[in-house]
Each structure stands twice: as structure tokens, then as C-alpha cells.
Amino acid sequence: MNRLVAIPLLLACMTAGAIVVRHDVPDSAYLVPDAALPALVDLPHERRGVLVAPRWVLTAAHSTQLHPIAEVMLNGECLKVEQVFFHPGYKQLPEQLAVQDPEGAIRFLAGLDDIALIKLALPVTRIKPVALYRGNAELGKTVVLFGKGATGNGLNGEIAGANRTKLRSAENVISAVEERALVYTFESGAAALPLEGMLGNGDSGGPVLVQNDHDWELVGLARGRLSTAAPGFYGQQSHQIRVSYYLPWIDATMSGTPGS
Numbered sequence: 001m002n003r004l005v006a007i008p009l010l011l012a013c014m015t016a017g018a019i020v021v022r023h024d025v026p027d028s029a030y031l032v033p034d035a036a037l038p039a040l041v042d043l044p045h046e047r048r049g050v051l052v053a054p055r056w057v058l059t060a061a062h063s064t065q066l067h068p069i070a071e072v073m074l075n076g077e078c079l080k081v082e083q084v085f086f087h088p089g090y091k092q093l094p095e096q097l098a099v100q101d102p103e104g105a106i107r108f109l110a111g112l113d114d115i116a117l118i119k120l121a122l123p124v125t126r127i128k129p130v131a132l133y134r135g136n137a138e139l140g141k142t143v144v145l146f147g148k149g150a151t152g153n154g155l156n157g158e159i160a161g162a163n164r165t166k167l168r169s170a171e172n173v174i175s176a177v178e179e180r181a182l183v184y185t186f187e188s189g190a191a192a193l194p195l196e197g198m199l200g201n202g203d204s205g206g207p208v209l210v211q212n213d214h215d216w217e218l219v220g221l222a223r224g225r226l227s228t229a230a231p232g233f234y235g236q237q238s239h240q241i242r243v244s245y246y247l248p249w250i251d252a253t254m255s256g257t258p259g260s
Helices: 003-012 095-100 102-110 243-254
Strands: 016-021 040-042 048-053 056-059 071-074 077-086 116-120 142-147 168-177 181-185 197-201 207-212 215-224 237-242
Touching: 016 142, 016 168, 048 215, 056 215, 056 243, 116 243, 142 197, 142 215, 168 197, 168 237, 181 215, 197 237, 215 243, 237 243
Parallel strands: none
Antiparallel strands: 016 197, 040 048, 040 071, 048 056, 056 116, 071 077, 077 116, 142 168, 142 207, 168 181, 181 237, 207 215, 215 237
């Protein structure tokens, strides 16, 4: 790989979010109103998080790195941030590693604890937080993905640089479970779900959800593909942050006793 393009591609693989859709299903079928997920939080620079408790937003740690997180947006309201807590296993990707060893950089990213909690200055009272999934049976579950911004389709790939600023929702199936990650594949044809899709670039930290009765449970967070290939094509796998693995850290941090 050309070293000059290594860093942008590696950054792209870690900026997940906006929905890439099937080429044989109208894009309009994926569009949903903002009210479909009121607990979806907008971070600066088009990243996302999820309200998981009245004063707590869960997101990917790398989603907080481009701009200071002093405020977030929830349901059209600007909310002040008190503090951001990073998992102790999170580190930023060394630029030299990305330039000199892209495959090594992918291995580095795969081993990160890429998760953070944002503590709000005041509790949210009008929006119901999303419950955390507390099981360990993610394999085979159908998950629902939400994202805004850049899109595309599995035949032609993601539209580079596009930002439509509309909320889309798609579904996929967890095909593999790793210690820190949940994996799904962007299928086509008969193997695909009716609204099959994958997260593209722009909304890292956004929700990967399962439905329990009529309520959502947060099973994962958008992280992105661990690959340097161009994004958004059928057959690609996407690795999402596995929430259940981080429950001890999440619970301890929100209770005021953070630990590893």
C-alpha cells in the first residue's frame, strides 16, 4: 500500500456510522424519523453516542478525539458535558505505525478498548435511556443499526465525501463474537435481510441494537471495519464494540468507582 494513503484509509476504517444499503432496495425504505431513536446523541463532527442513563452517554473513545467534547446534542437540545471517561485500555493510533505498517496498525486497532463514557452536567429527564444488553448470547442475533450522513450501496460502495444528514436504519446478523467485538457481514441476494445494511463512515459510537419485547437494548457501538479496503461493498465484515465485555467498567464508572 502507498504510504501516503495509508493513514486516510486507516482513519476511514475507524469512522463508522452512516448506513450503506442494498442496491436492489430503494433508499427511501431505510429512512426513518429522528423520533425512531430519541436516545441517539450527536457528538461534534458527526460522531454519535447513546444515552444509557440520565447523565451518561456511551460512545467509542476515538469518536471524541477530533474535537473537544464540551457539549452534545440530544433530541435537538444542546447539553453541557461535565467529563469524559476513557477506558484505561484505549490509546491513540501512532501516526508512524499507520504510515510504516498499515497491517500492524490494524492489529493495534483490533486490540484497543475503544470505549468512553460522557458524563453530562445535568440529568436528562424527558428521554428514556437505552438499556445495556447484559447477556452473552449475541451470536446469531438480528441487530438494528442507526446512522446519519454518508451512504452508498453494496454494489458500488460507499459514496466518498457525501453527507446527506438523514437518519437511516438497517439490519444485519451477528455472525461472529470476539472478546471485544461483534462481527457482521454485509450480505447480498438471498443471504441478505430485507433491509440488510452496514455502517459506513461518519457516525462512530452510534448504536447497534437488539429488540427485547418493545424496548431497545444496546448490544454494540459502531466502530467500523478493520480493513484498509475501500468501504461499503458486499461481503465486507464490520467489527462493532461489544458492550457486554465492557459492562464491569461501564457500571463501575457510572457508579463513581472506575476500574479496568
